[in-house]
Amino acid sequence: MAVTDHVNLEQFIAGVEKRNPGQPEFVQAVREVAEDIFDFIQDKEDYHNYQILRRIAEPDRVVSFRVCWEDDKGNIRVQRGWRVQNNNAIGPYKGGIRFHPSVTESVLKFLAFEQTFKNSLTGLPMGGGKGGATFNPKGKSDHEVMRFCQSFMTELYRHVGADVDVPAGDIGVGAREIGYMFGQYKRITNQFTGVLTGKGLEYGGSLIRTEATGYGCVYFLRNMLTRVGDDVAGKTVVISGSGNVATHAAEKCVQLGAKVVTLSDSGGFIHDPAGIDQDKINWVKVLKNKARGRISDYAKEFKGSTFHEGKTPWGVKCDVALPCATQNELLGDDARMLVKNGCIAVSEGANMPTDLEGVHVFKEAQILYAPGKAANAGGVAVSGLEMSQNSARISWKEAELQQHLLDIMAGIHDRCVEHGGRKGSQVIDYVRGANIAGFKKVADAMLAYGVV
Numbered sequence: 051m052a053v054t055d056h057v058n059l060e061q062f063i064a065g066v067e068k069r070n071p072g073q074p075e076f077v078q079a080v081r082e083v084a085e086d087i088f089d090f091i092q093d094k095e096d097y098h099n100y101q102i103l104r105r106i107a108e109p110d111r112v113v114s115f116r117v118c119w120e121d122d123k124g125n126i127r128v129q130r131g132w133r134v135q136n137n138n139a140i141g142p143y144k145g146g147i148r149f150h151p152s153v154t155e156s157v158l159k160f161l162a163f164e165q166t167f168k169n170s171l172t173g174l175p176m177g178g179g180k181g182g183a184t185f186n187p188k189g190k191s192d193h194e195v196m197r198f199c200q201s202f203m204t205e206l207y208r209h210v211g212a213d214v215d216v217p218a219g220d221i222g223v224g225a226r227e228i229g230y231m232f233g234q235y236k237r238i239t240n241q242f243t244g245v246l247t248g249k250g251l252e253y254g255g256s257l258i259r260t261e262a263t264g265y266g267c268v269y270f271l272r273n274m275l276t277r278v279g280d281d282v283a284g285k286t287v288v289i290s291g292s293g294n295v296a297t298h299a300a301e302k303c304v305q306l307g308a309k310v311v312t313l314s315d316s317g318g319f320i321h322d323p324a325g326i327d328q329d330k331i332n333w334v335k336v337l338k339n340k341a342r343g344r345i346s347d348y349a350k351e352f353k354g355s356t357f358h359e360g361k362t363p364w365g366v367k368c369d370v371a372l373p374c375a376t377q378n379e380l381l382g383d384d385a386r387m388l389v390k391n392g393c394i395a396v397s398e399g400a401n402m403p404t405d406l407e408g409v410h411v412f413k414e415a416q417i418l419y420a421p422g423k424a425a426n427a428g429g430v431a432v433s434g435l436e437m438s439q440n441s442a443r444i445s446w447k448e449a450e451l452q453q454h455l456l457d458i459m460a461g462i463h464d465r466c467v468e469h470g471g472r473k474g475s476q477v478i479d480y481v482r483g484a485n486i487a488g489f490k491k492v493a494d495a496m497l498a499y500g501v502v
């Protein structure tokens with residue numbers, strides 16, 4: 051193989067920008083990874099010659115399709131759906147489906163790219179993918195959601211399969227939406243296979259899948275703290291979001307003896323200085339999942355708490371921050387404020403919640419900072435275990451799965467420490483560790499396949 055000219059980081063990013071115009075989230079995600087990988091592959095000719103990073107940063111395919119559905123008033127609605135299949139070097143494509151008005155091809159490409167590294171980090175055989183639509187389930191009736199999900203799956207079924215691509219939930223896609231999509235897949239194909247994860251327990255779902263992302267995020271936090279002789283107990287924690295990841299992260303914090311003081315949604319955040327205990331978390335779960343209400347209602351329900359409209363919680367003094375809502379929700383100034391207020395650890399439940407400036411602030415301050423691709427991998431890991439159970443047609447017990455989740459999060463932490471340490475320093479760069487460990491496994495598999 052002829053040795054190609056090596057480009058530097060800025061030339062590489064310029065090329066990514068040129069090939070992906072108007073896709074800032076995707077370029078941001080690639081840059082964050084490339085900053086570490088360029089350093090790592092400096093002396094590794096094969097990775098250069100076979101253009102491995104450039105190939106991972108070009109999705110295997112992006113499928114875009116029309117989704118038509120009829121609302122309750124009889125209007126025909128037309129929306130766009132996508133499935134991004136980023137890389138299947140180490141296993142079938144795997145990654146969630148997001149229904150939210152903010153969904154764009156750029157957002158899904160960044161998520162599928164990140165997912166490739168995250169899935170690799172879990173140690174399970176899963177490639178990276180992501181999908182979604184601009185559909186907003188909020189304010190829609192159950193029947194409208196059902197008709198949308200059925201229409202979405204009527205195209206998606208051609209591109210997925212238990213050994214091809216296995217989607218799961220994400221923002222706006224929970225148990226209800228997965229149920230409707232699985233039902234439609236089964237109807238069209240007449241097959242009962244593990245084509246989706248996050249399914250209900252009655253039809254092939256796995257125990258602890260719902261809790262896994264939030265719990266895993268706090269396990270990762272605990273692993274980082276334990277390494278430096280500290281503990282979760284007694285910490286004051288600020289959390290953003292009030293969905294699946296946020297509420298389960300809050301639950302695990304409370305179980306481990308920490309005090310959670312904030313939750314949020316796209317309308318603002320609530321601050322409860324007395325602490326959001328298990329009863330209050332249960333109330334939020336019902337509010338969000340059943341009543342489909344807003345977090346502002348919390349301040350009306352619980353005395354002593356306050357609602358801060360249009361604001362994020364990063365100005366509240368804390369020891370630990372867990373961003374669990376969405377991408378780019380924690381900016382450079384927020385990061386500086388957290389550090390100034392004494393925050394010692396950040397574990398990301400959401401995907402890419404911290405912008406690049408914020409990432410650099412955390413790195414320079416040398417606080418414990420776990421990027422989403424490591425800290426929130428517990429969800430996809432248990433999805434991987436759901437795939438195994440479906441293939442073997444068995445169901446594991448809860449205790450067994452809890453132990454798997456603990457072991458997998460510990461394994462991810464160890465891999466980050468192995469690749470994120472620098473000679474002569476006790477500080478671990480978890481971003482670098484996660485990027486390199488995630489990259490290496492995928493890259494080595496790609497080398498084995500040659501140029502395909």
Ligand code: NDP
Binds near residue numbers: 315
């Ligand atoms: P949910 O839909 O259950 O909850 C999302 C939460 O984030 C809601 O509180 C929502 O508020 C808030 N949110 C969404 N968009 C915005 C925004 N633009 N500004 C402020 N708040 C916003 O989703 P999940 O909890 O499942 O997902 C949260 C994050 O975790 C996402 O980044 C997702 O990709 C990531 N993740 C999820 C996994 C999972 O297993 N579910 C696995 C790994 C990562 P509102 O109701 O107002 O929209």
